[in-house]
Amino acid sequence: MDKAYQDQLHLTGRYWMLGALALFITAPLVMSIMTGVWPTFQEFLPGFIATAVVFWPITTIEVFTFTPMLGTGSSYLSFVTGNLASIKVPVALNAQDALNIEKGSEAGDVISTIAVATSSIVTTLIIIIGALLIIPLTPLLESSIMKPAFDNVVPALFGALGFVYISKRWKIALIPLIFMLAFFLLVPGSGGLVGAMVPVGVLITLISSRILYKKGLIK
Numbered sequence: 001m002d003k004a005y006q007d008q009l010h011l012t013g014r015y016w017m018l019g020a021l022a023l024f025i026t027a028p029l030v031m032s033i034m035t036g037v038w039p040t041f042q043e044f045l046p047g048f049i050a051t052a053v054v055f056w057p058i059t060t061i062e063v064f065t066f067t068p069m070l071g072t073g074s075s076y077l078s079f080v081t082g083n084l085a086s087i088k089v090p091v092a093l094n095a096q097d098a099l100n101i102e103k104g105s106e107a108g109d110v111i112s113t114i115a116v117a118t119s120s121i122v123t124t125l126i127i128i129i130g131a132l133l134i135i136p137l138t139p140l141l142e143s144s145i146m147k148p149a150f151d152n153v154v155p156a157l158f159g160a161l162g163f164v165y166i167s168k169r170w171k172i173a174l175i176p177l178i179f180m181l182a183f184f185l186l187v188p189g190s191g192g193l194v195g196a197m198v199p200v201g202v203l204i205t206l207i208s209s210r211i212l213y214k215k216g217l218i219k
Contacts, residue, residue, distance in 0.1 A: 005106065006072055013076030020080045061199050069093060071109035074116040081120045085198075086154055090161050091119040171218050175208040176201050 032038050066084050067075045070092050078088040093103075095115035101108045130137075140146060166173040180201055184190050190197075212218045 009072045009076070009109075013073070016076060016080055057196065061196065065198050065202055068104065070116070071104070071112045073109055073113035077113065077116050077120065081116075081123070083123070086157060087119055087123065088116050090157065091115045094161075169218070171212060172205065172209050176204045179204055 062084060063079070066078070066089055069089055070078055070084075074088070074092055078084050078092075081088070092112040092115050095111050096103055096108050099111060101111055134141075141150075166177065180197065183197065187193075209218065
């Protein structure tokens, strides 16, 4: 991949990451300035620690896990806009697969960036529409008829994606799939460990794939 292109992406991405961080900090700061209400250290510290303990390790794991899938350009955009596992990663992978582009290539990086950018714009537009229509649509959204749909959005999304990728390379997917199913079914309270188990699943996949390749079971 062209070094000048990579350097430009990293430079622009770092500026946008710092800008996003400034905006995240500015919102509560402006609220406190306008209202005159400031959190005390005793109130802030416990909440900060409780949040950091959960999200910092998961965020670090996501950087190492998702960046190779997304590429350089879309990684910065994805981590700024969020929803990586549920939206950005599937969008990037599907776009590359639809065009039969090699992942990790410069073309794959460009297509992934375009896909994630388009997804971010569409998501923003939907959020704006939702914010404008939230009051008139509240009775419908909170109805018992819609509740099962909202409860199963993520399982439906990953079920569809999982079927596509598992059917393509089922030998590679079989061992990590069995392990993850056994873990989440047999370990109580493991639902909260989904983020932490992502790198475990990646490691199991790499090891099992290497073994299968050595034995000549996959190419």
